[in-house]
């Protein structure tokens with residue numbers, strides 16, 4: 001108990017490199033103007049595509065004294081329970097377009113599926129490492145287009161996550177170690193077997209595909225901006241986004257920096273304390289991406305990455321204002337708040353990685369130990385806060401353990417007093 005009490009509720013660092021005076025030269029290379037429209041155009045053609053909902057938690061906003069809390073609910077993305085498919089599908093599309101040598105126009109999905117195109121492309125096999133959700137998205141997209149797929153997962157990946165990938169006909173290989181070990185293993189095996197890797201993380205010499213993955217995520221952002229505009233809101237004032245390798249956070253931060261420049265929302269990146277590689281990179285403050293080691297044992301399975309994606313870091317280094325490192329109980333609390341909301345608010349099904357930003361934001365707004373951070377973030381009654389519920393119930397056994405059985409409870413010293 002003494003140990004916990006002396007440890008702060010969550011650790012944070014302010015990024016002094018993300019200012020107006022800090023141009024982000026990587027942005028035009030990684031998220032060039034016009035690319036969001038191209039990604040959206042592809043996604044609109046996918047079977048079952050519709051915008052995922054943007055939900056207002058106005059009761060919660062009132063309770064904690066902020067202007068609004070908006071949740072982009074990716075648990076309702078194409079029946080895949082996560083935003084991840086947006087990246088994998090766009091990367092496969094761009095890869096195939098390049099392979100076909102088409103530069104001057106976009107391809108339709110119908111064209112891609114045609115016998116003529118298939119004959120030109122021949123037999124391809126896509127491969128990737130995953131914590132679960134990215135692999136599921138890649139397997140889905142490969143199946144839609146009729147290609148083979150091999151997905152590498154690490155040894156702690158739940159059976160449910162593996163089955164969800166196999167359901168799309170992919171072969172799943174389980175690798176000893178962590179997600180980062182699975183990445184290294186798939187790199188090696190893909191070279192031997194002639195598979196094409198569709199990775200959401202980058203490494204030196206391998207940037208195009210993870211860049212297309214990031215670009216694919218911007219479909220979510222153009223949807224959000226349309227949905228907010230429909231509510232009379234030009235832009236959020238604050239965004240909290242969770243990170244594993246950082247591709248999602250970079251897509252979100254880069255998108256808003258590109259759209260609004262200096263008047264972009266305050267951007268906060270949230271990670272598990274046992275896999276906080278971006279937080280650590282920012283904390284060291286040298287502009288270099290840093291890896292963290294260890295077994296990365298967190299309930300936030302989708303965020304359990306020790307190596308940041310270098311191209312994502314290039315953006316975050318200049319476009320993210322705060323980095324948080326959170327214990328698991330923060331994610332568990334977020335799941336429960338989403339599942340049992342304030343009266344009148346919609347309930348949201350949110351998995352561990354999806355929910356962490358909600359409870360982290362609530363603690364910053366409400367907890368006395370974080371008031372300095374709240375001030376620095378300029379969070380207050382006029383704030384319009386955007387969160388992304390990046391996954392639904394992707395691991396039903398663990399979901400029940402948290403939501404039904406109360407595992408990872410909030411430690412006594414961080415509970416709010418009864419009023």
Ligand SMILES: Cc1ncc(COP(=O)(O)O)c(C=O)c1O
Nearest residue numbers: 133244245246247248302390391
């Ligand atoms: C549910 C969920 N949220 C967030 C992320 C983080 O995305 P990234 O690895 O691009 O930082 C992931 C990654 O797999 C995820 O599965």
